[in-house]
Amino acid sequence: MSMDQRNIIARLQQEILPLQGFKPVSLDAAADVRLGPMDRTFPNRRFPTGAVHEFLSSAPEQSAATAGFVSAIAGMLMQKGGVGIWIGCRRTIFPPALKAFGIDPQRMLFVDLLQEKELLWVMEEALRTEGLAAVICESPGLDFTASRRLQLAVEKSRVTGFVLRHTNRSPGTVACVTRWRITPLPSRTEEGMPGIGFLRWNVSLLKVRNGQPGSWDMEWREGSFRGIVPDLKSLSGEQRRKTG
Template identity: 50%
Template sequence: MKQPADRRDLVERLQKEILSLQGMRTPLDGNPKRFGLGPVESAFPNGIFPTGTVHEFISQEASDAAATSGFMAGLLGKMMQQGGACLWISMQRTLFPPALKMFGVEPDRIIFIDLTNEQDLLWCVEEALKCDALTAVVGELKEVSLTASRRLQLAVEQSRVTGLLHRYNPRRINTLACAARWRVTSIPSELEEGMPGVGFPRWNVELLKVRNGEPGSWQLEWAAGKFQILRMSAEQFKKNLRQVG
């Protein structure tokens, strides 16, 4: 009876080693950081949002780019709860730094680097990802080759820094060596009864590709300093039913 148990242990160890080689490593202290993303986190291996790796975000319209920046800010707020610093590197920054406080990020913990050349931007992102004193690096750029993305992934495998690449209106969506590819779009917010304003930010969050995980689509809201799931798409609901069955 012991042999099957030993075989399961061996398979689990091999799975963890493979995930580790692909950048999906467990935290050094053994305690995974929870982002409050609910079923979105469940789409990743072991049900854990992967840090210490590179995530790719695709935006086609200016409104989508703004929604993506807000969603990334929410992720940064969770990553930087215990302090740390982040580099935000771009060529045409449109972000209003004080707005980061809404997502739990103190603007003075973000170092903004504005460049005029995309090659310089990619080099700067790669060098920043090698710095283990940082918590995260955000790079706003259009084009990234597979070879360049492999260099970025190798950098974070050593430093354990999390990279967020935001590609706004790229010429083509090519294969990259990233843990996940996201698409975030805004959806209408809802006002609380009797309250003025525009409501809390809401997004449709699509996980287009995820290494060793399950792609899906969800609707989220940022309220009271955390992510809240609004509802699943019909496709994701059916998929979850199949998994339960």
């Protein structure tokens, strides 16, 4: 493929993006979400705000890692003020802990519902409210129609939504822009030092519309994400055999 052809394809890609709901946001208005090495994988080379993201988890440990990762992104979205909404049925999120992810817990509103069927209604109403920084919903169930409704809601209001799905069932097809799975990784401490190091996660981007799925190891250190290169020493025997 010649350079010309590649340019044409890139230009066409740029024209398709707005049609699919990825509006190019002006630089000063957009909240600065930086995901370190992951940034270049997204369309427009930026974490898509004003979209709905889906996060899968199956164990409580994974849920905690997901909650931490999402809180970190929401913290970046809420940096310039703004209000976040956290919707759940049996919410276990610990408000004081959000401080560590850059969220002022007083600016986060928690909606605790009794019935799961109301979760998505509340989420849709929240996503329609222009100006909210982030809407996070812990909803195990999400079907294609519901996710399509959420996507249509955010295309108008430009609110960023996160659906945290703690479920062991197969996730099915949904209309969300991305699908993620966050797994905790062992932290690293300096040689011979006691304690636990900075939080580390394996972030696998299972699906991303118009982007490149992949898997990254990331560390949350001092309010920003950093990519980590797995060093051979820390790999287990089986993994070492795999990587060679």
